[in-house]
Amino acid sequence: MTELISKYLPLKRSKKRNRRKRALTFSVLGVILLLILVGSGFLIDTQGLVVNFDEANSAPSWSHPFGTDWLGRDMFVRTVKGLSLSFWVGLLAAFISGVIALILSLLLLVNKTLDSLVTGLIDLFLGVPHIVALILISFMLGGGLYGVIIAVALTHWPRLARLLRAEIMQIKNSEYISVSRHMGKSWFWIAQHHILPHLMPQLFIGFILMFPHAILHEASITFLGFGLSSEQPAIGIILSEAMGYLSSGMWWLAVFPGLMLLVMVAVFDSLGRNLRKVFDPFKGQKH
């Protein structure tokens, strides 16, 4: 029996460690991929964006791997530019959303009235279809870059806020928090020292996982015409313009940008999932 246990335990632990290592490797790979994408958005030669009717409407080739559009602009350059814009919009929107989620969920510590207000707001936002709220807010703000960022930021916090709120509630009710209160510590001190460090992994993963949503939603409202304006090199703009040319057989206008958008979203999603696996052993510090 003891032999069995001693054989089984180290095996289980090493398996767990291996899984964590793999998750870490994938996370690093994801970060590198994203860095390459964002970096190339900065560094890429914008010569390809110049209108060049001689090369208009050409199918993918070695000199234009994603083909060119009706103005002769290189679709690869446009796609990379579009993705990098999506990245920054997503980053800003997800960051603002994360901050909103954190602050609102921490109101639980202040008083009951504020907390029930927050809960009501969460339910309200989760009750309205996402895309409707997005279009409404973006439209109200007059669209454009800031309209989109704020619309995406204001619609993505509720899920994370609900998660964080549940976590805070659990910590708040634990005995060591009562002990801390009886040591005369304020709720502010407790939030800072006991609760925030505990929430950080959750918050970070929530933020990463919000990214793909933010990017897809930005692209979709832009596609629908409520988001970024047509001068911006956005993926949503590229896709909606491409719609008009699909019937003339220019499939590459939509296929490559669409695929690249999906790849970026998938990379973020897998990064979030793998990071969760990396952080998981810290949950509770129980070995």
Add this chain to the structure above:
Amino acid sequence: MLKVNNISFGYNSEHGVFKDISLSLKPGEILGLYGKSGIGKTTFAKIIAGYLKPDTGSVVVDGETYPFKRRNPVQLIGQHPENTINPRWQMNQVLGESGVFSDEFLRELGISNEWMHRFPSQLSGGELQRFCLARALVPETKYLIADEMTTMLDAITKAQIWETVLQLIKQRQLGMLVISHEFPLLKRTCHRILDFEDLLGKN
């Protein structure tokens, strides 16, 4: 003076744990409370230390009632130290939360220096209990409620810790309530011993 006036408490409205209990504890006094398992001693201790609110009656600490805005002069040492410590903190952070302690004081409580960088999950219940005791014994503390404080310790460690605690109680003139089902321990340490059944019966 720590005064408990006619308190009643129940975890739910149908079943009361106890009714109409009164008690007083003077500075410098060590009072023992004896009673069988499940009778309500821990519940009583939590009320005295302000962790639970009594349904009726009051707890008056040197003329003041709960809740205090400052550090509670009544400190509770519980039965389950592992729940009273943040599981993600190293032990030096745990001590740091309540104050600065001299090496000598920590040594007297049997706290080893190499435990300071460990997490609570890497220490035994008895080892954790010493940390709980240390952080409860800050200068602001006037009353100490010890609920089965040393039940999980071996005889030698137990004797060593009690010696330190009793000396401190005497030196600082703290009031102490010792809750235990070990009658010999109470007999050795306390000035006066109460049976919880008697307290219950008196109403």
